[in-house]
Amino acid sequence: MGKLKSEGTCVYCEKMYAGSGISRHLGSHLKKMEATSKTTKKAFHVRVSAAEMFLNLLVDGNKPLRELDAFLRAIWLECCGHKSSFEVKEKNYNIDFFNDDDFGEKMDSKMGSIFKKGLALDYQYDFGSTTRLNVKILDEYNLKVPDGVQLLSRNEPLHILCHKCGKQPASEICTVHLWEGEGLLCKKCAKAHAKTCDDFDDYARLPVVNSPRMGTCAYEGGRIDIKRDGAWKG
Ligand SMILES: [Zn+2]
Ligand SMILES: [Zn+2]
Ligand SMILES: [Zn+2]
Ligand SMILES: [Zn+2]
Secondary structure, eight states: TTTEEEEEEEEEOOOOETTTHHHHHHHHHHHHHHOOOOOOOOOEEEEEEETEOOOOHHHHHHHHHHHHHHHHHHIIIHHHHHHHEEEEEEETTTEEEEEEEEESSTTSSSSHHOOOOOOOEEEEEOOOOOEEEEEEEEEEEOOTTTEEEEEEEEOOOOOOOOOTTTTBBBEEEEEETTTGTEEEEEEHHHHHHHOOHHIIIIIIEEEOOOSSSTTSSTTTSSSSSGGOOSSSOO
């Protein structure tokens, strides 16, 4: 998926922006909101990305890191309850947080005690068929956050075309043929593919969804913000 156009809608003004510019645009809203906000509570503007896909989030510094993990699972990742981790990789500050008791540090620490402007974290979901995300703390504000984690913007479904005909939007995946570059299929080509590939209807059929985990393990889509999940409609 080398050169797909990535863009998303701003939650505040509902205008569409390129993925490369929307974080700064959202920052200008947040700055204005902070100027009239009376709270001393800390909120962080977080960008989560994987190739062309992105999320812009506002998170409550008083909430544990676990809540960000739960949000990422709900919108982008959860298939069968795999383990996950956040890793901070900075000079003099190298720490891993796991969602599992068997490992080291858990995700109970407040985000406000970990995050600071400019900090980057590596996130991994599933240590077998791993989905990797880049998490960047863009800025911090004195703002209240509804529900711990608020979605400010995400990429609209990418314009992924069928591998077979190259004309229609891809809506189904054959995971067996994905690695040969023939696994993303439109409705019509999926029908034809089912006749030649025994594995397809057997176990290898997954939907195209708006997530970096699409086509991996048993991932079939998110549980929140459903209307912007799914495949590009063309
Ligand atoms: Zn806006
Ligand atoms: Zn799974
Ligand atoms: Zn096709
Ligand atoms: Zn196949």
